[in-house]
Amino acid sequence: MSGPYPFQTSDKFNRREALAATLAVGASSLIAQTNEAAVVPSSSDDRKRSTKPVALKKSINLWAFPYPDRMTLRECLQLAKDAGFDAIELNYDLESDLSPKAGPKELAAIRSMADEIGIEISGLCSFLFWPYPLTANDSERRSKGMELATKMAHAAHALGTKNLLVVPGSVHIPWRDDYPPVANHVCDQRAKEAVAKLLPTAEKLDISLNIENIFFNGYLMTPMEMADFVDHFDSEHVNVHFDTGNIMMFQYPEHWIEFLGKRIRNVHLKEYTKNGTDYSLETFRPLLDGTTNWPAVIDAFTETGYGGYLTFEYFHPWQHYPEALIYQTSDSMNRMLGRQA
Secondary structure: OOOOOOOHHHHHHHHHHHHHHHHHHHHHHHHHHHHHHHHOOHHHOOOOOOOOOOOOEEEEEHHHOOOOOOOOHHHHHHHHHHOOOOEEEEEOOOOOOOOOOOOHHHHHHHHHHHHHHOOEEEEEEOOOOOOOOOOOOOHHHHHHHHHHHHHHHHHHHHHOOOEEEEOOOOOOOOOOOOOOOOOHHHHHHHHHHHHHHHHHHHHHHOOEEEEEOOOOOOOOOOHHHHHHHHHHHOOOOEEEEEEOOOOOOOOOHHHHHHHHHHHEEEEEEOEEOOOOOOOOHHHEEOOOOOOOOHHHHHHHHHHHOOOOEEEEOOOOOOOOOOHHHHHHHHHHHHHHOOOOO
């Protein structure tokens, strides 16, 4: 029976229904969002970053920067810091700020500049081991190589880093036509003699001669050979500089890391693609743009207790907007190490 206000009860009912419907829709939306978040929580989404945070230091090699053509050394160090790197690896050559032309005063100034910017120097390496190999048939080239390696040791000390990358020898250098092949046993003998001569200087300066695996040079081709070479010296000043990319053509870095273990003192991260056929420096790619099993590699470092630097090494500064490579690499390493990205 209708009352004196025939539409009042009906209006209240309609408003109540509308409110209930609105609340129901809102609740359904909230539940759906909650379920979606439960399926893909941002803190453990392996599409975004590693779900296993690793406390290793991010470093980048100076070769990734357009130095010295378009950037000064200070600009490179500052850019590395701004991009979120903990350290930078410097390179010794014949002409730059880091060369035989730089004495202790100049090298100390570079160290002070890095301190001022707030970035560590993770190590020192050089391309000079190729034009002046420590195992060359030409005795003058071997002597020049020893002279330069000794200067590098002193430069590393002056720069405040204990890490000097050493290429002890080569059976063959495919990118040079002025290096006649050296017999394997001769290469091994000369390489051991060269490192033995450098060792007293390393001990005096308290730096580590870190032997790099190259693979392209036909020497120290397996982790067993590398371990035997390093163990031959029985010295805390002779260790391994492990490069993830240099063996990727036919082998796998996670296997080497597991075997070499505590011998690894410093690391190069190089991306490599097994999908190509160009066996040159062009096969190395920006991080994550290759076929390296990075979760397995990082797990291997963790399991061996490695606690040092991971240094991205790349030889092709980008022609346009070169800062992009530096920031992209930093972001990639954050994701590899499980850092907030």
